[in-house]
Amino acid sequence: MDQKTAGLNIAIFFCRQLDANQDKNRRAIEKELGLRIRFFPLPCSGRIELLHLLRAIEAGADVVYLVACPEGACRYREGNLRAKRRIMFAQKLIEEIGLEGARIEMVNKTAEMPADIGAIAMELLARDAKVSISPVRSNAVASFIEK
Amino acid sequence: MTANHFHFPGIKKAPSRFRNALGKYRVTITKACTNCGLCVDLCPYGVYRAGAKRPKASCDHLCLGPSCSKNDFYCTERCPEKAIRILPNPSFEVLGDRRWPAELLAGTWHMAETGTVPHQDLNYKTGNSGGGFDKIRFILPKKNGNGSPGANENIATAIELNRSGDIRPRVTIPVPLYLGGMSFGSVSIVTMLSRVRAAAALGTFCCTGEGGYPEELMDYDDHIITQVATGLFGVREETIRRVRIVEFKYAQGAKPGLGGHLLGDKVTPRVAQMREAVAGSALFSPFPFHSVYSVEDHKKHVDWIKEINKKALVSVKVSTPTDVDMVAVGSYYAGAHIVQLDGSYGGTGAAPDIAKKNIAMPIEYALPKVHRFLLAEGIRDRITIIASGGIRSAYDMAKIIAMGADGVCLGTADLVALECIRCHHCESGRGCARGIATTDGELTNLMELEWGTQRIINMYSAWRAQLVHILGRLGMRSVTELVGRFDVLAHLDYIKQEEVEGELD
Amino acid sequence: MITAERKPMAEIRAMLAPYRKILVVGCGSCVAECASGGEKEVGLLASALRMDAKIEGRTIEVREMTIDRQCVYEFIDQLTGIADRYEIILSLGCGAGVQAVAEVFPKMLVIPALNTTFIGETKEPGLWVENCRACGDCKLGYFAAVCPVTRCAKGLFNGPCGGSKNGVCEVDPDSPCAWQLIIERLENAGRSDLLEAIYPPADWSRQQGKGPKKIVREDQRSEG
């Protein structure tokens, strides 16, 4: 894994339609990163709620991704479109308390991206980190890694 | 009344009680819609209803789905704004189970709503259990194309229930089916009455189950089978005298060897009064009859009923142990007119999962065993064999008759007609959330009697039409010709399409 | 229903700055419908406040509660025995809710998290539009059920001003000209005659009389 995101806690919400075998496919990265990475499968990305996103950050995630199907390819027609608007709303909300909006990001899968969620996660982690450790956890006891 | 002159009840549309019927497809109209109304005019199945801002796809359960694209009335293609989306209904995958998959449920709902077989691509014939009925097909001769119209009209579907040759009356039912016992308490009074009234309209019978004989049923005495079961709940000489058939329930396929159990929540004051028990306390029906430990004891029971009601036929309901054939013979010699074999995959209001899955054998095994054994004993013609426990469709019914039954007894299918979705929670809390298997006042009110009656009539009317169709294809003039005709059946594990002449259906 | 919008976080933070134990109270009625003060919004705001405190290294205790209606005492009573464990109540009710809660807890400071905006209608999901100003003297019967007080920028009773063009208001081109609607609807209904009448000045005393307005329904009042 790239060092760019080393030290960051990552929460990945993802649509299970992306990867039927998601449970197996994410193990390698779970093994490597331990509790620094958390996966939350959703039946559809449209099932994401603002509270999910906020609570993830509150619990100590530095970056929260929502990985969704390509636009226009949602099994429920509009799930990922709705998700996108919720993500934008959540970004604005956290900006109001002084966090970077970039801590929450929507990723629509593209044809170039790998098919399994573990590999997608690897790819996301290899990107340049847009943010550093969240002040939410650096200034307080992080509960993200606590169970 | 003879079956030949029986007038079958009419079919009337009886749409879903719920705002959104459940179908295989979901039709949505996007904001691009200009409310031109073309889709409303185009769709011959009435999927759309005109709306104030845009049409509502209020009946998308009637939609043909993407396969409609070959039709010139395909709305999605012709919508000027391309505002119509037809997608699989996401909820459909959650519905049902292996024995009653979503399509079979939806197909049955369709029959109950319209009285006709589904026009959508729904498999309404078999389930997805991977064995038994679901792997058995009829071998139908290839269509020769010159079947004269109306030829099926004279195909008889009636069966005789008293074949013993004794002095008791002959009882003929115009369809080879009657409705099985569901006690007052396990289902609501509306459900019970809907079934009884539908049975009366169809000229057949409905069994009370073990829970007494509510007075609302008395108008339908001639179409009621009253049940004497191991708890003897609500059994009175007076009620035994009212009816034409009395049924001994030894066991139930879903929980063979186990007693019945009605949870305290369902024991309302009315239920308690009927069963002569205390409201709010759980009721156990023991197993077995503590007065029956031998065939001789059993004969005494039958004699007792015959003594009390001199005209009634006696039916014996048993489940399907290893020695089911012996049980059937024993029942015959004890004087029963009807033996009902309840297979292990039958319905129940509540039973331990371990029993439902594991104890006793499926009806598909038991029935042929019994049929052949009775044939060998030379008494097959003297007794009526009714199969139950897992008969879900007209095809299951026809198959089990071909495997040796005279007719079938049904329960779950009726409930599905009443929009049961097989959530398997009949037993919990206030009972059925859909107001079918409940005694909760508010939930009971979810269903209307007329509607319930009509739904069941509609479904069985569609079943009868399918049975007639099968008999017609097989060149039979009566359902009695089908009994024990293993040769018209194929099990897909043992016979391939290439090995038969004709088509497998 | 009554609509409201969340205040900017900066304002809420400033008001809450001196306090550590905060009871965040939502309202399950109007403001829940317009997605500004229901259970979810309470959850979001509470989460944001907790994070905000963490960022600044403060420790705060936030409890979330949402009651069915903040403007009815019976529901506010659910806070009794809980409220006094907190230093301050942050109310996500409308102005009426905030004040009703304050009245029930005379010793507690109650501050609003919302700006109460208007009486409106849900036009479509996520879009609420004002259409009543509670003037207390409803004239919708003469104006084809389009309220000129609310929906005309100038509240004109006798026809559109000169700024109406292509059916939209000159003040807000995204809003239809109320008078255009009135005229169309009256014409469609065959009541153009109502357009010729001159409507006298309104009786605003019904809207702003002597202090807060009251409604009394004797039959609804209890003896006790």
Added chain:
Amino acid sequence: MKADSNLKSILANNNFAVTAECGPPKGADPGVIRKKGAVLKDHVDSVNVTDNQTGAVRLSSMAACAILKQEGLDPVLQMVTRDRNRIALQSDVLGASSLGIRNILCLSGDHQSFGNQKEAKGVFDLDSIQFVQAVRRMRDEGRIIGGEQLSDPPRLFIGAVANPFADPFDYRVVRLAKKVAAGAEFIQTQCIYNLKRFAEWMRQVRERGLDKKVFILGGVTPLKSVRMAEYMSRQVAGMDVPDGIINRMRGVDPKDQRREGIRIAVETVGALKEMEGVHGVHIMAIEWEDVVPQIVEEAGLYPRPRTSEE
């Protein structure tokens, strides 16, 4: 002090009236008003003073009218309902009359959101028609709204505005009729560039016989440039500048555009003079009052008749 309105006399004597508009300054210097008054004095019959036009704060219309009155002009007091409730409006009507102001033009006023006081509360206690009715009642019946008797009624020639170019078009005449019914005696219209539409409106006015009940003065505003023409066409609601006019402006050299604007204004005045039922023109040369004499002269409306009262 003149006993009555000069404008009223001109119109009553079947003269083709000429009025002009004068915007007060954003400051307290009375000299600006006096200067504008001097420019217009001989060439027009009356001068309208705008009331915080576009919602921007300016020297008060009432004060400016009083100054013009001192300078010997016949001012038309414009009063909008945006800024005053019925108490203030009626009080100011009495005040104006007491200062010898004899003409009033009742308007609702531009919405406050267009001005430099966007956060202001728009009053709009009355609308323009209710205001016209109120003034008429004060004058003719000596009663205020609500019926209380005045000791002395105001003496005012009551005007209102009309915009033939706003939508819905068919309703514009109805609204005029309502204003007339409410008591308006003269009407000044929005600036006319689309003569065809104005003519159609006048046809409807005549059809209802309104030209016999009220004096109609067509509004004329000289264009300074193509930019102004385009701006008015696009940005000002209720303004109709046809492409023909814009193209005509575009067709001349920028330095000659003012001249062309004047030419169009003169032609418009000419056309209005010929139009049945039009009783005069109202020239609104926005911050360009000194062009008014030229237009009046070129339109052949100079010199202005003297009225008998003088």
Added chain:
Amino acid sequence: MPPKYHIETSQAPNRFPKITRSGIIAWEEGCLKCARCVKKDCIYQVYEKRDLDDRQMLDSLDSACMDCFRCVQNCPNRLIHKGLNPAYRALGDHYWTPEIISELWFQAESGRIPVSGAGYGGPFSGPGFDAMWTDMSEIVRPTRDGIHGREYISTTVDIGRKAMALEFGPGGEIVSRTPPVVEIPLPVIFDMLPWAPPGDNIPLSFLYGALALGTFAIVRQSAINPIIREFLPYAIIYVDGDPGSLHAQMLRSLKIIEVPDGEDPIALQKRFKSMHPELVVMIRLRLSPGARERSLYLIEQGAEVLHLVADEYGLEGGSDPLFIKERMKDVHLHLVDRGVRDQVTLIGGGGIAMAEHMAKLIICGADALSIDIPLLVSMECRVCRRCKEGISCPVGLDDVDPLWGSLRIRNLMAAWHSQLLEILGAMGIREARRLRGEMGRAMFFEDLEKEIFATMGKRG
């Protein structure tokens, strides 16, 4: 008759929201807040009790919904849908199915038998244990009342070798030496786990559970530490280290010891017996095609108890492995045939996942069973086997509270016990000992298919 065996149960709440088969897909936008779903339609109050679990980001909507579909069918804007839950599908594998896992959870939480309405909704039959049905008694046979009845049905079984005949001395006194026998009140012992998160908490839960139930848990010799040592009376030590280090004092606190089937397990048996004659020695034997011969050999050499283990899928070793049920039948019938079956105790293990497997394996010839994974599942294990790969346990089993864990185990075993009683009662069998080898009281898929369906389609 011993006192009626009864297992105390009490509700042992889940630590995590249940993962259920389906989830609700609800679009929030467009909700009319008409509250039909909340106020009128949901009789389970799922919507009113909504809560978000931070650890799983799971909405209680998903775990509490009972699939009645009323909200789906009555939402005026049709905003509510249902979908299968991906996390549910990801539970376990083809053998340890999500259905099995969730039923185990239910039993461990409540101690109750899973009961439901409507007929069986599963497949007609299946591989392994699903290819057989158990019998019941009807009319012509005496029956029992099952769990609600008054008659006592015993589930006790014996572990040890039995003398086939007693020899009497001249004075009528018994002179034959009877080998030691350990009685367990339910035919189950707890086996070692094929995989598990590290630490003492899980073995301690097992040992506490064994103590409460009156049975035993097998513990590796190598895993014994001072904490585990406290529980040796409820443990069966599996000798995976140097037998020499097991001193007599330690052996005397044991009732049963298990030795691997190595070069000479009988020698090891003799060695332990010489140190502690009352000790029952079990020989752990990997199931394989050679199991019948090996079993016969060991019995002839004096083996007392054979623990025949399959893998976690119930399969024996080898290239074309048989399922435990088939191999158990094979071994059992072979030993019956050779007249030695009654001398020994056969314990089967591996792939036992449900209560019914218990009854079915006993019918196929086992005296008792050893179970493993279901005990872990009772503590909310999801059979993801992440621990096997060294990934942390998603439900934190390594720091589970052993008291809670043992309560869950007790609940599960109570439910299994009740279900065994149901099966025995339905068959009219009074004790579990009598069920062993009763293949005539079962129905096998292969036999029935041949008998019933093979003749179809044949004319004449």
